[in-house]
Amino acid sequence: MKYKAIIFDLDGTLANTIIDIRIHINTVLKRHSFPEVSLDDTYAIIGGGLRDGMKIALKGAEKNEKNIDLYGEELAEEYFKNPVVDTHPYEGIDIMLEKIKEKNLKIAVFSNKTHSITEKVIYTLFGKEMFDIVRGSMEGVPKKPDPTGALLIAEKFGFSPEEILYIGDSDVDCLTAINGGFKFIAVLWGYRTKEEIANEGADLFISKPSELIDFLE
Numbered sequence: 001m002k003y004k005a006i007i008f009d010l011d012g013t014l015a016n017t018i019i020d021i022r023i024h025i026n027t028v029l030k031r032h033s034f035p036e037v038s039l040d041d042t043y044a045i046i047g048g049g050l051r052d053g054m055k056i057a058l059k060g061a062e063k064n065e066k067n068i069d070l071y072g073e074e075l076a077e078e079y080f081k082n083p084v085v086d087t088h089p090y091e092g093i094d095i096m097l098e099k100i101k102e103k104n105l106k107i108a109v110f111s112n113k114t115h116s117i118t119e120k121v122i123y124t125l126f127g128k129e130m131f132d133i134v135r136g137s138m139e140g141v142p143k144k145p146d147p148t149g150a151l152l153i154a155e156k157f158g159f160s161p162e163e164i165l166y167i168g169d170s171d172v173d174c175l176t177a178i179n180g181g182f183k184f185i186a187v188l189w190g191y192r193t194k195e196e197i198a199n200e201g202a203d204l205f206i207s208k209p210s211e212l213i214d215f216l217e
Contacts (some may be wrong), residue, residue, distance in 0.1 A: 003216070004107035004159045005132075007150055007182070009168035010048050010118060010189030014093055014109065015125055017041050019086040025057050025077040028071050034061055043191050047172045048144050050075045051114040057215055076114050083117050084124045090189055096209035103216060108133035108153045112143045112172070133157070145172050147180030156178075174175065174200040185212065 010019045022042040027150045029036055037045065037057050051072030062068055085173075087149040100107055109131050118136030133153050141149050154161050166177035169190025174197050177184035187209075188194055188203040194205060206212055 003165050003183070004163045005107045005108065005154075005157050006100060006165045006167060007110050007153055009173045010109055010111040010113060010121065012169035013069050013167060013173075013187055015087055016047065017087045017121065018159070018191065020083060021046060021053070021079070023085065024075055024082075025054065027078050028054065028074045029057060031074070033100065033161065034058060038196055040153045047112060047144075047170050047189055047204075050079065050114055050138050052143075076117065080114070080117050080120065082173070083121045087121065087125070089125055090209065092209035096127075096154065096212055097126070101123070101130075105216075106132045106157050106159075109135065110144070110150055110153060111136045111174075113137060135190070145175035145179055145198050147176050147182075150182065154182075169197075169201040171196050173197075174202045185215065 008014050018039065020140065022039055025042065025045065026036040035148060041057065042090055045056045051069065054072045054075050055068050058068065060086035096106065100167050109122055110117065113136050115136035115138050122131060122134050133156060135149055135153060141152070150163065150166065154164055157164070161181035164182050166184045167187060168174065168177070168184070168185045170192045174184050174186060177203055184202055184204065186197045186205045188207045189206055206215070
């Protein structure tokens with residue numbers, strides 16, 4: 001099938017963001033006298049959005065949901081100030097995106113990261129002209145793996161889910177694609193293992209960005 005558009009996840013798919021995420025989580029944890037998280041801990045935190053990530057980082061030490069909401073808001077504020085300190089695209093991503101655009105495919109970013117932060121990261125790393133749509137977590141729209149946000153992107157493009165490839169690095173992305181009726185391709189350079197993603201139904205994997213161009217051709 002000839003695809004007309006591609007939706008990309010951000011963290012672990014387009015860019016390695018984990019060090020900056022850990023820095024900002026630990027800033028909030030230290031402020032409230034909670035233990036800091038390790039880099040390994042941070043891998044488990046990524047994917048569900050900042051508020052849920054903060055809840056995982058607290059490891060049950062905070063039971064008050066209102067406080068957790070507050071810490072999540074603080075994390076969003078800290079992250080927005082400096083989202084790209086030690087964040088960078090994975091090797092080969094820039095070339096891959098340019099080749100996709102040469103094929104006249106529409107491309108979008110869809111992340112569980114807060115929308116304003118998602119925009120800031122993408123525009124800092126790739127400029128404002130690379131992606132046709134950039135969408136992060138927004139109030140009133142459920143987070144992945146609910147497919148609503150991805151389906152809204154498809155609607156804005158004017159394409160059916162069957163005409164769109166969904167690219168991500170996690171079980172959450174796989175479920176989002178399946179729930180929305182998109183063809184899913186899992187990348188193996190991100191934050192989850194092949195086994196974790198395969199367990200949710202992924203059956204097509206790429207180990208470097210150039211392989212996506214091979215697939216399209």
